[in-house]
Amino acid sequence: MSKLLAMILAGGAGTRLEPLTRERAKPAVPFGGRYRIIDFVLSNFANSGVYRMKVLTQYKSDSLNNHLSRAWRMTAFLGHYVEAVPAQMRTGLDWYKGSADAIYQNLNIITDEEPDHIFVFGADHVYRMDVRKMLDFHIERKAACTVAAIPVPIEQGREFGIIDVGPDGRMLQFLEKPKDPPPMPGNPKMCLASMGNYLFSTDTLVKEVVRDAADEKSAHDFGKSIISELYKHEPVYVYDFAQNTLSGQEDKERGYWRDVGNIDVYYQSNMDLVEVDPIFNLYNDRWPIHTQPNNYPPAKFVFADADNKRVGKATDSLVAEGCIISGGSVHRSVLSPKVRVNSYSEVEDSILFENVTIGRRCRIKRAIIDKNVEIPPGMTIGYDAAEDKRRFHVTSGGVVVIPKGMKVT
Ligand code: ADQ
Incomplete structure (x- = not known):
């Protein structure tokens, strides 16, 4: 051999x-x-x-x-x-x-x-x-x-x-x-x-x-x-x-x-x-992608009010261990461990790295938020290109990128 x-x-x-x-x-x-x-x-x-x-x-x-x-x-x-x-x-x-x-x-x-x-x-x-x-x-x-x-x-x-x-x-x-x-x-x-x-x-x-x-x-x-x-x-x-x-x-x-x-x-x-039927399938365990094991608890989804105004949920998304989706909604997104999404917030088409917190009543779209960033309550990202460009890095394809550890105010 x-x-x-x-x-x-x-x-x-x-x-x-x-x-x-x-x-x-x-x-x-x-x-x-x-x-x-x-x-x-x-x-x-x-x-x-x-x-x-x-x-x-x-x-x-x-x-x-x-x-x-x-x-x-x-x-x-x-x-x-x-x-x-x-x-x-x-x-x-x-x-x-x-x-x-x-x-x-x-x-x-x-x-x-x-x-x-x-x-x-x-x-x-x-x-x-x-x-x-x-x-x-x-x-x-x-x-x-x-x-x-x-x-x-x-x-x-x-x-x-x-x-x-x-x-x-x-x-x-x-x-x-x-x-x-x-x-x-x-x-x-x-x-x-x-x-x-x-x-x-x-x-x-x-x-x-x-x-x-x-x-x-x-x-x-x-x-x-x-x-x-x-x-x-x-x-x-x-x-x-x-x-x-x-x-x-x-x-x-x-x-x-x-x-x-x-x-x-x-x-x-x-x-x-995050495609429903992805071309590249992470769930193929005959050719697993190996990585670091961790000791985080399972992802948790909490709050479902009777009037449906506040529901902790994620659809068409990858949500890693240690995340808590608490009364906010996540759609078509990729979440690394220990992300928090709080009540009445909406996260769409986004990638959130480890330890990102989304405060209440935020709206986030087409964004990549790097590790250790806290988005304060009420903030909107990805809906106003001029405003995003003033505050953050925006790619030629229109994706907003918030660097690691940035203090967002
Ligand atoms: P590039 O990706 O542009 O093109 P390069 O920047 O040299 O080439 O990166 C190739 C790999 O080498 C990367 O993994 C990078 O991290 C590493 N690398 C780069 N500079 C290095 C350095 N100084 N020391 C150690 N590692 C270094 C290359 C080929 C193309 C081919 C594309 C495919 O040159 O012919 O088509 O990759 O992506």
Whole structure:
């Protein structure tokens, strides 16, 4: 059996998720009421039977480290681990100059572990994937590197690495974030995007990051500097993510992959979960998404006045443990643990992080309220764009974001 190692790139600054990343790394941003974004990629590895994971952290890594140590403690005697690797300046005085440099600066891990194959995956995507299928594909084709790919609408193509592939699956071209993305053959509306998930044979990865480190002009980035050159002289193959389902996965979920790179996509991906019949189904226990256990009591719903003016209820929503919906109503929303919604308030189409309190008679719509925020009684958010912009961050898609711990008056 091949010896495998997963190296998860979790060091990016995540500036497009501001203000949610003001105090935490992007992979540590809460998602779906119960989870952190990084839980999806780690669950994919654990569910695929790959139990050795190194998470390369850098920016604002404290919350990510905490989450990993609390949620992802593995069984040491079986040799299983998920370990955070902070930037340590092992090769000089620089932080990671880019994702390729993050691997270069940690080559000692590869020397120590001696894996045959190394998965280098991003940390900020929401999806289910059996990485063993990608490994089988890689081994069958004797690839030096395999890149996971998915079709995306052509207007989004400039945000991704765009691939052209031959009939045998071999990469023919790779353009990192091209201004004018080339369409897929026979489908002018779509282009084939790299998911930023790579599988390397160990020798290739080591050779490439060492070469890249010596190149002073390089951006030291996997997309820009490694993949866009490697396919020209080594067998690089393209793994079609959407063509491969996993056991227990519903057909409609096939190909579901979201790069939650900006707040509007982040917001919409959360809203996908509250659909009555969601495409991405958290309740599929054949491919569970693992996260931190906690000791909070169950969610509680109280008050139902006879005249129905005050009813504690939530519909089409995800409500985590420790929440109390006390005489307020919640609709199409995602609530993290320990949220309070008080009497006569209405919360709609919103995402409330841990420990948010909504006072009485508030009206909240299309908002993301970060941790430890108290909304005073009577406040309206999401109904008056000009007023919201004056007080809060509002995305181009019109979602109001209230940062962590903000004193709202
Ligand atoms: P981007 O997502 O723009 O494109 P990048 O910002 O490098 O690429 O992020 C990739 C991963 O690396 C993220 O998980 C990030 O946290 C991490 N990362 C970024 N800089 C890092 C650093 N200095 N140290 C450690 N980790 C770092 C990439 C590819 C595209 C592809 C998209 C898919 O370059 O080709 O289409 O991912 O989302």
